[in-house]
Amino acid sequence: MSKENITFRIDSNQKAALDAIAAGMNRDRSYVLNEAVATYLEMYQWQIEEIQKGIAEADAGDFASDEEVKATFARLTNAD
Numbered sequence: 565m566s567k568e569n570i571t572f573r574i575d576s577n578q579k580a581a582l583d584a585i586a587a588g589m590n591r592d593r594s595y596v597l598n599e600a601v602a603t604y605l606e607m608y609q610w611q612i613e614e615i616q617k618g619i620a621e622a623d624a625g626d627f628a629s630d631e632e633v634k635a636t637f638a639r640l641t642n643a644d
Contacts, residue, residue: 574582586596621627628636 582593582596586593589596
């Protein structure tokens with residue numbers, strides 16, 4: 565995998581926090597930033613995929629019935 569440089573502005577308090585985390589892990593700032601970006605991308609890519617699946621289900625008319633919704637709501641709220 566090729567690596568590229570990227571430059572962006574960051575609040576000085578956030579930079580200090582990153583440096584403290586990196587020092588605590590005995591790593592450099594780049595390592596911490598790469599880990600943070602990987603986690604961020606994983607989370608939002610998952611979210612986008614789930615939204616797209618939901619849209620496809622809705623487009624196909626795959627909806628929960630009123631009874632299914634009520635049963636799930638009752639189960640989650642412990643209501644009878």
